[in-house]
Amino acid sequence: MAFSGNATRAMSEDEFAGLVNALAADPLRSAKLIDLLREEHPVYGGRGTATVVRMRGWILLALARSGLSDHALIFVLEELDTGIDAYLVAAAARALRSYAQPNESFAPFVVRALNQIRYHDEPMSFESYGEYATSSTGTSAVSELLATLAWLGPNARAVLPQLERWRAEPGLSRKRRIDLDRALQVIHGPADGVRSCCGGLPEGRNTSIRTSIARFESKSIDAIIMQDQDGKLLKFVEFFSGCPSIVVFFYTRCDNPLKCSLNVTKLARVQALLDAQGLARRIHTAAITYDPEFDRAERLRVYGKDRAVRMDEDHRMLRAIKGNDALREYFELGVNFGESLVNRHRIELYILDAAGRIAVAFERLQWDEEQIVSCAVETLNDRALR
16 A cells, blocks of 8 residues: 555544645655556545546646656546546646657547437536636647547547547537547548557457456455345355356446446346356356445345346355455555545456355456456366366
8 A cells, every 4th residue: 555544534634635746746656546446555545536537637637747667557548438527538638648659549548438428518618727717728528638639649440430520510519510620630640650559459458357366365255244135144154155246246236337336237238148158057147236235135136137137146246244454455455535425436347266265357347248257267277177
């Protein structure tokens, strides 16, 4: 932990902004700046969602000033991939332009953000911490995203059809049309002399997979008691042992349609793929809530049913009624809370082996259902070969 919990919890927003500025100005402390982007960092504990947005936005803008590193890149792509707050998306778009060189794999992230945010764009200023004033120096999320597409230039040619469809839509403002035409002109331009890193994201960051078995072997999970959607009690070690499992984290009060609701819906599709391959009894699935006090059994059942989730002995919606802190520690969950409600969380899906240990984790970026099933089958086959 880069900073003590007590020090960061007591920090005012002005003090936080000053800390971020100091870290951004010192290349030797850049790792601590990136550390502040972890959702579970104590600096976010007890704060409201709007405050967390201002704080994280200021970090992204600091990265834009100091230059986006490979280690910080995933946080920027995550915001473009699933962000719904215009301020954070705009800050992420600006930060991406400070990366060492354009990459064609960035373009889909930028266009996804553009498609999501253009219906609720808003003016803002980046001149000072938390400033939303409209002025001659103001900007907006769409303006920043279009500027980032222009920065990508010919590297964004794969998304041209989407941009041209948008250009043909009626009702675009004059300023938006000018910004879009500028981006299209650069993207259509000659590729000669354009620095590009083609193929996947730098250092394999087109995926959020990480192997992570060893670091969990010493952590006890015996005290974790779960309750499923039907009110049945079971121990964590009972359900997550004997065969591999796929685990998604969510909470029913999440207001980001690109996170919890979508990922539980996609879990239902994973279940269908498992069933089609005759694996529905050999690979368990579970959706576990971050918010066990609110998400009681009936609420879990209705939420799962509304998203076509299969719920039976092998596939469950779960909440921890005992040992929730141990559960968070076991998975090192990327989540934090205000007074009682989640104020920030990342996408999290884990594949557990037959002993309940994490074999593979998918974090931050959207995951593909077929890839999840493939990884789970590999875990199942690894067990069979032992």
